[in-house]
Amino acid sequence: MNRFLAGLFWLSxxxxxxxxxxxxxxxxxxxxxxxxxxxxxxGDWTLTWYSAVWTAKWLDPFVLxxxxxxIVSLASGVLGALGAYAVAYEKCxxxxxxxxxxxxxxxxxxxxKGVAIVLFLSSAGFYVxxxxxxxxxxxxxxxxxxxxxxxxTSIHNFDKNLDRAAQILGASKWQRMWHILFPLIxxxxxxxxxxxxxxxxxxxxxxxFLVRPGQTTLPITVINYMEYSLDPVLAAVNVASLIxxxxxxxxxEKFGGFSAQIHGGSK
Amino acid sequence: xxxxxxxxxxxxxxxRFALRGYIPLVPPITFLMxxxxxxxxxxxxxxxxxxxxxxFSLGSYERVFTDDLILAGIFRTMLMSGLVAICVxxxxxxxxxxxxRSTSRWRTVVFALAIAPELAGVVLRTYGWLIxxxxxxxxxxxxxxxxxxxxxxxxxKNLFGVVVGLTHVVLPFGILAxxxxxxGIDPNIEKAAQILGASRASVIRxxxxxxxxxxxxxxLLISFTMAASAYATPALLGGARFKVLATMIYEQIMFYIxxxxxxxxxxxxxxxxxxxxxxxARIETRLHKKLNV
Numbered sequence: 334m335n336r337f338l339a340g341l342f343w344l345s346x347x348x349x350x351x352x353x354x355x356x357x358x359x360x361x362x363x364x365x366x367x368x369x370x371x372x373x374x375x376g377d378w379t380l381t382w383y384s385a386v387w388t389a390k391w392l393d394p395f396v397l398x399x400x401x402x403x404i405v406s407l408a409s410g411v412l413g414a415l416g417a418y419a420v421a422y423e424k425c426x427x428x429x430x431x432x433x434x435x436x437x438x439x440x441x442x443x444x445x446k447g448v449a450i451v452l453f454l455s456s457a458g459f460y461v462x463x464x465x466x467x468x469x470x471x472x473x474x475x476x477x478x479x480x481x482x483x484x485x486t487s488i489h490n491f492d493k494n495l496d497r498a499a500q501i502l503g504a505s506k507w508q509r510m511w512h513i514l515f516p517l518i519x520x521x522x523x524x525x526x527x528x529x530x531x532x533x534x535x536x537x538x539x540x541x542f543l544v545r546p547g548q549t550t551l552p553i554t555v556i557n558y559m560e561y562s563l564d565p566v567l568a569a570v571n572v573a574s575l576i577x578x579x580x581x582x583x584x585x586e587k588f589g590g591f592s593a594q595i596h597g598g599s600k
Numbered sequence: 601x602x603x604x605x606x607x608x609x610x611x612x613x614x615x616r617f618a619l620r621g622y623i624p625l626v627p628p629i630t631f632l633m634x635x636x637x638x639x640x641x642x643x644x645x646x647x648x649x650x651x652x653x654x655x656f657s658l659g660s661y662e663r664v665f666t667d668d669l670i671l672a673g674i675f676r677t678m679l680m681s682g683l684v685a686i687c688v689x690x691x692x693x694x695x696x697x698x699x700x701r702s703t704s705r706w707r708t709v710v711f712a713l714a715i716a717p718e719l720a721g722v723v724l725r726t727y728g729w730l731i732x733x734x735x736x737x738x739x740x741x742x743x744x745x746x747x748x749x750x751x752x753x754x755x756x757k758n759l760f761g762v763v764v765g766l767t768h769v770v771l772p773f774g775i776l777a778x779x780x781x782x783x784g785i786d787p788n789i790e791k792a793a794q795i796l797g798a799s800r801a802s803v804i805r806x807x808x809x810x811x812x813x814x815x816x817x818x819x820l821l822i823s824f825t826m827a828a829s830a831y832a833t834p835a836l837l838g839g840a841r842f843k844v845l846a847t848m849i850y851e852q853i854m855f856y857i858x859x860x861x862x863x864x865x866x867x868x869x870x871x872x873x874x875x876x877x878x879x880x881a882r883i884e885t886r887l888h889k890k891l892n893v
Contacts, residue, residue, distance in 0.1 A: 335801075338804075342694060346695065346698055346710075349691045349694060350695070350713055350714075352768070353714060354717075355728070356724075356728025356729050357724070357728060360724055360727060363731055411627075412627055412631060413628070415624040415625065415628055416624070416625060416628040419621060419622060419624040423621040425621035425625075431629070434629065434632065435628060435632065437632075437636070438632070438636050441636075441640070441870060441873075442825075442846075442869055442870065442873055443831070444846045445643075446636070446639075446640075448643060448862055448866040449636075449639035449640045449642065449643040449866070450635065451853060452643055452646055452859055453635075453638060454639075456642070456859075470631075471635070474635050474636045477632065481628070531719065535721035535722065537722060537723065537831060537832040538829075538830075538831040538832065541832075541850065542850070542853060542854075552723045552832075555723050555727075556832060556836060559723075559726075559730070560836075563727070563730060563731055563734065567727055568727065568731075571723060571727055574721070574724075575721070578720075578721075579719065
C-alpha cells in the first residue's frame with residue numbers, strides 16, 4: 334500500500350511537470366519545424382521562421398513594447414521608491430493607510446482597470462493620452478504596487494543601525510540616502526523594476542483596450558494574428574520574445590543582484 | 601516674545617517637519633489618483649447613465665441581471681473558474697509537497713520548471729495549447745493517425761480548452777500558495793505518526809490534509825479569482841463560442857460601444873472579486889485560529 338502510494342505520487346509528479354512543460358516544448362518545436370502547418374517532424378529543422386521575425390511587421394510592435402516596458406519600469410521604480418521611502422523609512426503617520434492605497438490597484442482585476450482607464454481617457458478630455466502615453470500610464474498603475482511593495486520590503490529589512498552609525502559620524506541626510514540606504518536596497522529596487530518590465534512587456538488585458546491601429550504592442554499583435562492563423566512564424570516570435578525576456582532578466586540580475594533579493598527574502 | 605508664541609512656533613516647526621515626510625508621496629499618490637481612483641469613480645458614474653441619452657438610469661444594471669446571454673456568460677465564468685480552481689489545487693498539491701519536503705538536487709529543477717512558465721507570458725503558452733488542442737493539432741492528428749477516432753475531437757474553442765489553458769496559467773500561483781502552507785507544517789508530526797504505525801494513506805488523510813487546509817483554501821481562492829478575471833486565455837482558447845465575463849466586457853467596449861453596460865459588467869466582476877477575497881480572508885483567519893488552538 335505504501336509503495337503503491339509512493340509510486341502514484343512520483344507518477345503524478347512527473348505527469349504534472351510534463352503538463353507544465355508540454356506547451357513550451359511544442360512551441361519551440363513548432364518554431365524550427367519546416368512544414369508550414371504546425372506539425373511535429375523530428376529530425377528535420379529550419380530557421381526560416383526566425384528570419385521572418387526580423388521584418389517590420391514584428392519588429393515595430395517589438396520596439397513599441399520595449400519602449401513602453403522601459404519607461405514603465407523606470408517610472409514604477411522611481412514612483413515606487415518614493416512611496417516606499419515615505420512609508421517604510423520615514424514611517425510618517427498613517428503609513429499603513431497610505432500603503433494600502435498604493436497597493437489598492439492589486440485588488441482590482443486588470444480588465445476592470447482597463448475599462449475604467451479607457452472610459453476615463455476617452456471621455457474626460459484626456460484624448461491626447463490615448464495611444465502610447467495611455468498605455469504607459471495604464472501599465473504603471475498595474476506595476477507600481479508591485480514595485481512599491483518590493484522596495485518597501487527591502488527598506489523594512491534594512492538594518493537601521495547602519496543608518497544611525499552614519500548619522501553619528503556626521504553624514505548628511507542625502508549622503509546617508511545615497512551611500513547607505515540606496516546600495517542596500519538596490520536589489521529590491523531592481524527586482525521591482527524587472528518585475529514591472531516583464532509585466533508590462535507581456536501585458537494583454539490592459540493593452541487590449543488602449544492600443545491604436547498601427548501602434549500595437551507585441552503581445553496584442555500576436556493575439557490579433559492568432560485569431561486568423563496559427564502559422565509557425567508565431568512560434569518563432571514567441572520563442573524570440575521569451576529569449577529576449579530571459580536576457581533582460583539576466584542583465585538586470587548582473588546589474589542589481591535580483592536573486593540576492595530572492596535568497597535574502599527567504600531567510 | 602512670549603512663551604505662548606515660542607510654543608506655537610515650535611509646534612509649527614514640528615508640523616512643518618512632519619509634513620516634509622509626506623513630500624515623496626506626492627508623485628505616486630497623485631499618479632494613482634489621476635489614473636486609478638478617478639477612472640474607477642468615473643466608471644461607477646457611467647454605469648448609472650443611459651447608453652443613449654446619458655441621463656441617470658438603472659437600465660444597464662437591470663439588463664445585466666435579466667439578459668439571458670449575460671447571465672449565461674456570468675454562469676460560464678463561474679463554472680470555468682471553479683473547475684480551474686479545483687484542477688490547479690489538485691495538481692499543485694503533489695508539486696508543492698515535493699518542493700516543501702525534498703532535499704534532493706532535483707528540488708531546484710522542479711522549482712524552476714514549476715515557476716519558469718510564468719516568464720513566458722500568457723501568449724506563448726496559449727499558442728502552445730492551441731496548436732496542441734485545435735482540430736488539426738497534435739492530439740487530434742495523433743489520434744486520427746492511430747485510427748482511434750475518425751473526426752477530430754472538439755478540444756479547443758470550448759470549456760475544456762479554456763480550463764486546460766487557464767490551469768496551466770494559474771498553476772504556478774497555486775503551487776506557491778500551497779508551498780508556503782506545507783512548509784509551515786512540522787515534518788516531525790508526520791514522522792511521529794509513521795513511527796506510531798500509521799500507514800502512508802492515513803498520514804495523508806489524518807495529518808497532512810487537515811493541516812494544509814489553509815493552503816488549499818488560499819490556492820482555491822487565488823485560482824478562482826485569477827481565472828475569473830483572465831482575458832487572453834478565454835479569448836483565444838474559447839473564442840466566440842465560449843464567451844466569459846471578461847471577453848463580453850471587451851466586446852461591449854470595442855464592438856457595441858455600450859459604455860454603461862460595460863461599466864456595469866466590470867463592476868459585477870469587481871464586486872465578485874472583492875467579495876471572494878473578503879470571504880477568503882475571513883475563512884483563513886478562522887482556520888488559523890482553529891488550527892492554533
